[in-house]
Structure formats: C-alpha cells, structure tokens
Amino acid sequence: MVARDTLPVYQDVVKWLAAEIKVEPITVPGRHAFYYYRPQDLADVLRPIVRRFARN
Amino acid sequence: MPSQKVSDFVQSNGARLYYEKQGSGLSLLFIAGSTGDAGNFARSAALLADEFTVVTYDRRGNSRSKRPEGWATTSMAEQADDAAGIIEALQLRPAVIFGASAGGPIALDLMIRHPRLMRAGILQDPAIFSVLPDPAAALAPRRALIQDTLKAKGPRATIEALMCYLNDDRVLTAIPADILERMLVMPTRSSTSRLRDSPAGGLAGAS
Numbered sequence: 001m002v003a004r005d006t007l008p009v010y011q012d013v014v015k016w017l018a019a020e021i022k023v024e025p026i027t028v029p030g031r032h033a034f035y036y037y038r039p040q041d042l043a044d045v046l047r048p049i050v051r052r053f054a055r056n
Numbered sequence: 057m058p059s060q061k062v063s064d065f066v067q068s069n070g071a072r073l074y075y076e077k078q079g080s081g082l083s084l085l086f087i088a089g090s091t092g093d094a095g096n097f098a099r100s101a102a103l104l105a106d107e108f109t110v111v112t113y114d115r116r117g118n119s120r121s122k123r124p125e126g127w128a129t130t131s132m133a134e135q136a137d138d139a140a141g142i143i144e145a146l147q148l149r150p151a152v153i154f155g156a157s158a159g160g161p162i163a164l165d166l167m168i169r170h171p172r173l174m175r176a177g178i179l180q181d182p183a184i185f186s187v188l189p190d191p192a193a194a195l196a197p198r199r200a201l202i203q204d205t206l207k208a209k210g211p212r213a214t215i216e217a218l219m220c221y222l223n224d225d226r227v228l229t230a231i232p233a234d235i236l237e238r239m240l241v242m243p244t245r246s247s248t249s250r251l252r253d254s255p256a257g258g259l260a261g262a263s
C-alpha cells in the first residue's frame with residue numbers, strides 16, 4: 001500500500017517490493033501519515049482486505 | 057456488537073507493552089512507525105472493531121511502553137518478536153498485520169520468521185530503504201534536516217520538522233493533541249534507540 005502523495009523514497013520501495021513479491025500495490029489518498037487526516041479512508045481500504053482473509 | 061475497548065499492558069519478549077484491544081472476529085494488529093504509537097490508528101481501529109478484533113500497541117521504548125531496564129537499542133527482529141509475543145499473549149493467532157512506515161519492515165520480519173502466527177501482512181509506505189539503489193543519497197535530505205534541526209532547536213522541534221517533512225505543515229494539527237504530545241516528548245526518552253538492519257531490510261533513518 002502506498003500513499004499517493006508520499007515521498008518518492010517510499011514510492012520506490014513499494015514499487016520494488018511489489019515487483020519482488022508479485023502483488024499490485026494499493027494507492028491510498030494523501031501523504032505518508034494519511035491515517036491522521038483520513039482514519040475513515042484507512043478503515044475503508046483495510047476492511048475488504050481483512051474480510052477476504054477472514055474467509056480463507 | 058463490538059466488545060468494549062480494553063486498554064492494558066502485556067508482557068512480551070521481556071518488555072511491558074501498552075495495548076488497546078476492541079471488537080471481535082479475525083484479529084488485525086496495527087504496528088506504528090518510529091515516531092508513532094497505538095494512537096496513530098485509534099480512530100481507524102474503532103471503525104473496524106464492528107467486524108474484527110483490532111489491536112494497537114506502543115512499541116517498546118515508545119510512549120506508554122517504557123524502556124525495559126538496561127535497554128538502549130533495538131532491532132527489527134526484536135520488534136517483530138515483541139509483536140509475535142502480543143499475538144500469542146492476547147490469543148490473536150492467526151492475525152492480519154498492518155505495518156505503516158517503520159512498522160512495515162517489522163511486519164515483514166514477522167511474516168518471515170513467524171508465519172504461523174499470521175494470516176496476512178499489509179505494508180503501507182514501508183521503510184525498507186536498503187532495497188534502494190543508493191539509500192544514503194535517497195535519505196540525505198532527511199538526515200540533513202534531522203541533524204540541522206537537532207543541533208539548532210533540539211529533539212522536540214526535530215520531530216515536528218520530520219513530521220512536516222514526511223507530510224505537510226498541516227500534520228501537526230491533524231494529529232490528535234494527546235498523540236502529538238506523546239510523540240514530541242518521546243525523543244528525550246528514547247533518542248538513542250536505533251533500528252538496525254534485519255532480514256527484512258535496513259532502516260537507517262526510518263520513520
């Protein structure tokens with residue numbers, strides 16, 4: 001998961017990691033600590049992911 | 057119906073860690089980055105507790121989780137073992153882990169060394185800078201900011217400057233006041249802590 005407006009170093013790490021483990025990164029709105037500004041957004045993005053693993 | 061939120065301490069890997077637990081269902085453990093604590097995710101956790109068991113905690117040496125006696129430095133492995141101890145002690149197994157920033161490599165180390173405790177890991181902006189072609193160059197502006205501000209204005213101003221650098225000037229008003237205050241007093245207690253390299257990657261300057 002990468003914040004859309006985070007610093008390039010984090011974007012580069014996420015690109016590397018996503019390629020390495022073969023997943024598609026999820027982009028969330030805002031900057032690095034977006035959850036301070038947007039706690040609902042973090043909950044909204046995590047809910048379906050965690051729900052999926054609850055079924056497995 | 058979510059269960060009532062519990063705020064307590066748990067013994068994990070030789071440390072007494074503050075945690076908050078609420079909800080029921082599959083467990084979701086939040087791991088904060090280097091300047092944050094359980095409060096980072098308190099509002100998101102409350103929103104998710106209608107469906108999941110949600111746990112947030114203060115990593116050792118941060119905020120309400122005091123330094124163990126004689127403890128001066130840490131490693132990704134130690135931090136991951138702390139999280140593993142929480143999962144075991146609070147019976148969260150198997151848990152989904154969310155690690156933000158420096159919490160990302162901790163979550164990754166947990167996934168590598170404690171896979172049986174986990175259902176999945178989600179990393180946000182993970183501070184795994186060792187994978188970059190030139191980590192020192194990539195982190196040079198941040199290091200300069202930290203060194204210059206520390207020298208000129210002290211640790212509290214340095215944390216403020218780092219938070220603004222990582223986000224924007226609005227971040228200091230976006231962070232709830234109690235969390236911000238814990239964050240700003242932390243350097244005076246734990247500024248010597250250093251996260252060393254681990255199998256999950258280097259973290260120089262992690263945040």
